[in-house]
Amino acid sequence: MDTTQLLKGVLDLAVLAVLDGEDGYGYDVVRRLRAAGLEDVGDASVYGTLRRLYAAGHLTSYVVPSVEGPHRKYYGLNASGRAELTTSTKTWTGFADTMAALLAGEQVAA
Amino acid sequence: MSAPTTSTDPEVAAYARQVREALADVPAARLEELLEDLEEHLVEVASETPGPLHERLGSPADYAAELRRAAGLPEPAAVAGQGRRGVRERVQERWGDHAAVVAVRDFLPELRPAWWVIRGWAAVAAVEAVFLGQVGVPLPTLGLGPVGWVVTGAAIAWSVRTGLRARAAGAPLTHASGFLNVGLALCAVVAVIGVASQRTSTEYYPAEVSYDSGPTTLTHEDGTPITNIVPYGPDGTPLTGVLLYDQDGRPIDNLSDWTGDGTVVEPQVSVPAQPANAYPQAQVVTGYDEYGNEVDEVFPAPATAAPTP
Known part of the structure; x- marks a missing residue:
């Protein structure tokens, strides 16, 4: 199964x-997702997700000036983002449990 | 809020521009919201990973497609033909980031309001050019006088209003409005040709052009100036004090005051004063002798000087 297809559905949750x-700033988020095991995550996907979550009002953003490198735009959760994370976590957990039970049942039936 | 580093890295600027172009069908407001800090983000990527951007991130088109999915944007309505696209991409790679091309591309949108005015004018002018064969400048009248001006003004106002609304909405150019604009551009060409042909025809018929060289004086057909008129009676005797009038009773007094060789001819101030149309006119003809001195000659030989029998 192609994990990038699965990732699409849960990328919002993963980024939150x-x-x-x-x-974190854009590329930092990419790196942390990859370090967490989502190695196939695309840079454009993360950037697009960050911008969409920001436009939806779930994130705050602020620019941190840097002496040597470029200025970095950091994103963080606001109240709306934290509420979204809680809701999505519940949805995901329920879904994952359902899938786990389904797969376990199939294995038993098999 | 673009960081100063964005404009200094041509690779990042070029990549970001190509991503923007691939998303050109997205409504402007939404696109700006999405790509607001794309450059900053790409600068981060470029600064933290070695190698060229398109090696790290794939082609700008692929990046744009992934971005489109992640941000929940609608898929492009139609994908351009692959063959044509190859040529287009090559041209864009070669010239797309040339400073002059970038400058012109950034400048062109500023001219849109001018186009809105022109297309409104052109629509009416083209109708006039087709049906009347001529174009009123600057405002077409459609042969209706001031009513036509109002029609033209209304067309321009409507065009500008439509343009402003479309720009405010940030909606992408639809096929219908694209064709409409091309049609209006053709109208502009028709109208301009109409105006140009009027100009040309004016030049071809110089009869309409008058040259104002002041009041004309009497001349022969060969151009020799007529400086005096010497009347004779039917029996051959010279007449004096003959008053000449034209068919309307206006006195004929427009003798030339220059002879063919440049000699000045002036009416003689005589006592008693003669009417200006009395002929032969008593004159002083100013000539020059062989030493260059002025020589005044009185014409006709003054009757007073002749011994009266």
Whole structure:
């Protein structure tokens, strides 16, 4: 099964989860997702997701000037983002449990 | 809020521009919201990973497609033919980031309001050019006088209003409006040709052009100036004090005051004063002798000087 297809459905949740721990800038989020095991995550997907979540009002953003590198735009969760993370986590957990039970049942039936 | 680094890295600027072009069908407001800090993000990627951007991120088109999906944007309505696209991409790669091309591309949208005015004018002018064969400049009248001006003004106002609304909505150019604009551009060509042909025809018929060289004086058909008139009676005797009038009773007094060789001829101030149309006119003809001195000659030989029998 192609994990990139699965990723599409949960990328919002993954990005919210990453930012819940610590604010991050675009490429930093990509790197943390990959480090967490989502190695196939695309840069454009993460950037697009960040912008969409920001436009939807779930994220705050602020620019941190840098002496040596480029200025970095950090994103963080606001109240709306945290609420979204809670809701999505419940949805995902329920879905994952259902899938786990389904797959377990099939294996038993097989 | 673009960081100063964005404009200094041509690779990032070029990549971002190509991503924007691939998303050109997305409504402007939404696209700006989405791509607001794309450059900053690409600068981060470029600064933290070695190698060219398109090696790290794939082609700008692929990046744009992934971005489109992740951001929940609608898929492009139609994909351009692959063959044509190859040529187009090559041209864009070669010239798309040339400073002059970028400058012109950034400048062109500023001219849109001018086009809105022109297309409104052109629509009416083209109708006039087709049906009347001529175009009123600057405002076409459709042969209706001031009513036509109002029609033209209304067409321009409507065109500008439509343009402003379309720009405010940020909606992409639809096929219908694209064809409409091309049609109006053709109208502009028709109208301009109409105006140009009027100009040309004016030049071809110089009869309409008058040259104002002041009041004309009497001349022969060969151009020799007539400086005096010497009447004779039917029996051959010279007449004096003959008053000449034209068919309307206006006195004929427009003798030339220059002879063919440039000699000045002036009416003589005589006592008693003669009417200006009395002929032969007593004159002073100013000539020059062989030493260059002025020589005044009185014409006709003054009757007073002749011994009266």
